[in-house]
Amino acid sequence: MGGIALRGEWGMGEGMARDVPRQTRYDAVIIGSGPNGLAAALTLAREGLGVLVVEAYGVPGGGTRTAELTLPGYLHDVCSAVHPMALVSPFFRGMRLEEEGLEWVHPEVVLAHPLDGGRAAVMHRGVEETAAGLGEDGKAWLGVFGRLRDSLPGMWDDLLGPLPVMPRHPIGMMRFGRNAVRSAAGLVGSVFRTEGARALFGGNAAHSVLPLEKPLTAAVGVALGLAGQTTGWPVARGGSGAIAGAMVRRLEKLGGEVVCGWRVETLGELPAASAYLFDTGPGQMASICGGRLPGGYVERLKRFRYGPGVFKLDMALSGPIPWANAECRRAGTVHVGGGFEEIAASERRCWGEGVDGKPFVLVAQQSVCDGSRAPEGKHTAWAYCHVPSGSVEDHAEAVLGQMERFAPGFRDTVLATHAMGPGDYERYNANNAGGDIVGGVMDAWQLYTRPVARWNPWTTPAADVFLCSSSTPPGPGVHGMCGWHAGKTVLRRVFGKGPSAW
Template identity: 50%
Template sequence: MTGTEFDAVVVGTGPNGLTAAVTLARAGLRVAAYEAADTVGGGARTEWLTLPGFRHDPCSAVHPLGAGSPVLRGWPLHDHGLTWLDPDVALAHPFPDGSAAVLDRSVTRTAASLGADAEPYRRLVGPFLRDWDDLAADVLRAPLDGLPRHPLLLARFGLRAAQPVALLARRFGGPRARALLAGLGGHVMAPLTTPATGGVALLFALAAHRFSWPAPQGGSRRLSEALSGYLRVLGGKVFTGHLVASLDELPAARAYLLDVTPRALAALAGARLPDRYARRLRAYRPGPAVFKLDYALAGPVPWTAPECRRAGTVHVGPSYAEIDASLRAVHRGRAPEVPYLIAAQPSLADPTRAPAGQHVLWVYAHVPNGWTGDLTGPVEAQLERFAPGFRDLVLARAAAGPAEVARRNPNNLGGDIGNGRADGLRLLLRPVPVPVPYATPDPAVFLCSAATPPGPGVHGMCGYHAARTALRRVFGVDGGP
């Protein structure tokens, strides 16, 4: 032990920051976590954005990789108030004829919704259905940071995962499976011709078959509160309402782990980092933004497709071509005329989210970073296309363009919820292409945000790997799960 009050200090209490803090505390270290906001959570919060009684998630809402996280699954978060709620259907993807493809725990039901592409879908996911635990541990990490535990499994997965959705979609002859795959790949916010988008789509599909796509009961804040509660039980301290402008303001410690953007890392560390490295951090490019809408509704969304009325998540984009066009427009710096939408209906499975008989709806579309327009009209036109009468149910709405998204969470620069571009190799080699991206030239300073692999998503793995790196390099301990 040192003579300081804390062994390690974490800045930022999003899921990655809290996971890093818990990992350190589980290793017996004295840990403090600092948060600028009045509550913990980063992008995993729940607030009353519209009307009293309607609980909305300002950023993340549904967490397929949270329930399946190799680290979070092993911690007693249920003892601290976390309960995962599974919708009847993980994901539905509606079509203009009133039908829908589904992504369900059951591969059989999923395949049946794809018509003639049922068997090609089974061949795509079948080889990995029993291997989530081994596969997730090797995929959700920095690819150059040590050897994988299961190299043959990872190699088999990698042959598919390295492909863009555009290539992976050629396995299917019909439009339903191609649209479903495009919708899954669209979470990357990059053109469908981008390498590794197929891997993201496949990973989301496998997560659904193993864990569904659940949401925390009571909203995303429950996950953050469970992590912070567990940290406190382990002896960690949490300081909210404390904006850190420089590492010099913090208590002396042997390690500092920052759940911030690369630009913020450069600013906080200041002269502790070499000029060349700091310039690379400041040059780190944010990705596309989102235009987000939260609705208080008088009743459930009147989807034409019955499957959508039971789904926790709905992807709104009726064809591969339409989703591709929306993503390409954003990549070229334009807002899409017909946006691809990712929508969540948490109140279908969780009645605590809205007054009796009423509902919340969470939806966003992709727009260019820093875009200043209003996409409410096109978003609602797209919803009406598949849920006629939707506007009649709207009691209140809260619209958030890129500027508001960034105000809610400083890590969302220009409205980018992914903490950096994900096209090309930027999803795998971030923020700079080095084997151990969590470490910095200063041996006491580490980056633990989604700007490191495996990137965006509520899974805590960026924080976990950063903490493991600090434990090995600074404290000389392994600090396993």
Template identity: 50%
Template sequence: MTRFPPHKALDAVIVGSGPNGLAAAVHLAQNGLKVLVLEAAAEMGGGLRSAQLTLPGFIHDPCATVHALAVNSPFQSTLPLSDYGLRWLYAPYSVAHPLDDGRAVTVSRSIEETAAELGSDAAAYHRLIFPLARSARQILTDFLGPLPLPPRHWGAALRFAPLALLPAERLAKLAFRTPPARALFGGMAAHAILPLHFAGTAAFGLVLHMLAHTSGFPLAEGGSAQLAHALSEHLRHLGGEIRTGWQVNALDELPPARLTLLDLTPREVLRISGGRLPDHYRRSLSRYRYGPGVFKVDWALDAPIPWKAENVRRALTVHLGGTLEEICQAERAVWQGKNPATPFVILVQPTLFDPRRAPTGKHIAWAYCHVPHASPQDYLTAIEDQIERFAPGFRQRILARHTFSALQMQAYNPNYVGGDINSGAQTLTQLFTRPVFSLNPYRTPLRGVFLCSASTPPGGGVHGMAGYHAARAALKELAARTRG
């Protein structure tokens, strides 16, 4: 670890306090730099905030709740976040996928237990997932970052990459014979927010299955803001500073510093850069493609959701999509700018496992569906119809609702352009080349200015790895300047 000598001014300014901005700030501070984080909102955290969106005493997460990548992050997992009160909670099942016949297939930490639910596909599931789960740490180390050339763990890479490059729809049909197993994999892969016939979408299903069997899918006790709080407190312990309510409208407004890291999506970078960026780089950023948005609903409930399948009540995340074919049709329609007949819905029920988030005896839940980019349409009825399909009587449990359309999600967090919570489509061609094609995608043509948002590799997800890799690139440049 390189430690730099003290500097009379700031060493680094980070714009944006999402998980990547905080990770970048922490890593720079670990290396002895004087760091300031600026956040436009009144509260720091970006996608890691919590708020009483519906009724007093009901604590909702406007964005992320489930943090499988956070606990498996090669960087965040090394930090002493428990020293600042962060506690991870786990459900018996990370995921449940209800079926129309009243049953549900579930994913637990045990590969054997999960496979056993899949009947004649049990052996196939074990063959597909077990080698990946066994190599999870190596796979994440190689692929949660810029394009790994060459990978450090050849054996793990050769097991993962050929499968990951396939379309999820094709892999589901090649690997499994039964509709429940295919539907389970399709629901996992649909977190990509891409059509499942696209190459590379299998990677999302494989990684989520792998994580479910290594750590499980945790949530932060008391709300996702607790993760942001732990990161920020650790940063302050290292001497860093955070200021909220500081809207940055131009790079020239920033305090002088040797390094500037932007936890911003390309659209925001273009907005604040003025004429400072070279034309070729501006053109490249302007071509960056954003994906579909989401429509999200938060509920305050007077009782748990009345699922027909009892085992769904022991799952943190619930995938509501029926069959693989139905999920594929929905995701294809959204990508084409159409409204799906029955949307694929991702639902989370936190208070079954974290009662602190609601008054005694009450509950919260949230769900979202994928929608066309920047759609202003209200999908509340479509989402609740999907829940009623597998949990009749759900609407009778509702005390209050709060909704975010795709455009409202963008207003809440400008990095979610058009409601795209991944800050850019995670297609195979844009996954490692975001936001531009470069061996160092974090560096901009401006001296000392770096990008550290989810619009850089490895993309969306609460893992902080984009911020960590950007900070490493910045430290390398600063070291070269210092030697010069």
């Protein structure tokens, strides 16, 4: 497994000589080594089961890989960069991957949202501290986040669990639901008055990849805001590949095996196992299983919906980004898109007419807090916007233009760029269908009925086939919870045991 957390190179990988499994039979085979595939494997391996993970790409990690995409010595996160959900995840908390060398690094400022005229709204690790910077909306901000904070960390177990029919923390969930069931536009319209608070909340809600007028988009704004103001939005030192590296190291210590460079096409090519867990989209699972899954179930899987794609630009920079606002220079994440109405328009357009010159751009500047990402004095930037599914347009100019708008002189710092559009993301990893990075639309219907409405969504009608990817609840993000729930289901149903306490 040499070199996994290391730089790798985007473009190599598939087609490499593949490793060979050591055995012909395992307790469980996991197809795909994203954070959920590895979480499922770890859940089973720590109970003493024999586990094999098979990965199409040359290095494990799925959405958590780091590569020198631009120039030698500049480390870029190919997909995931900022990890609020890993810190609040009961799975990650229990696994203590810090013991495997994983180090979370926090920027001085969690998130900054620049506004025209050199102003910015800023989110700090601290609800009061954030509220204090929001002027006349400070009290309203405290009203949304202050009491919720008192329900943590327990409330994350409910939020990241199966459909919370019987929540274990009902008071927290009631407080959460009060704001979360609404649309972000509805909440912002009735709760906040200032441009700063409206933009700050709207930028967080836009991670839903939904028009901000849709129900439940406020939930994403509340959850990400809450995580940011309590545990933070850290990056992994050395790059997100370090997360996969730590997971694989732990798995190998527990006797698990990871085989790379093997794109699975049929179940028949895999070693025998009592359970097969798919860290793939539902369509791929159906195709690989062939006739093993009943036709009616496969038809329902076909109705699973994917949303917009992304266009991402990674940049090697000669220096830090010259944001006009000083707080933005200290932030790990910068939401670039102006006021709430502008962001909302951008998030509507990616569902239809496409990107105009002013997309909402999510920027991470990992090198402000992690010096290992670039040579001494140099920096990196990771920036993407939502675009229509499958879009083939080059949006680099729009992304650069939005950054220059709030950081005059920025273009002069760019030494090299590397662009990936929806097609590139789908070729890189078939789970990103049409460039969708959230494993399928996260609207009110598909939130808990991923991939179909089923009491236990990680199961399928075949007793030995399970889905563990972000196309199951609780959905996208590096939290490992989809894999953990699937793994626990397999433990109970196939092996008749529950997971040991941490």
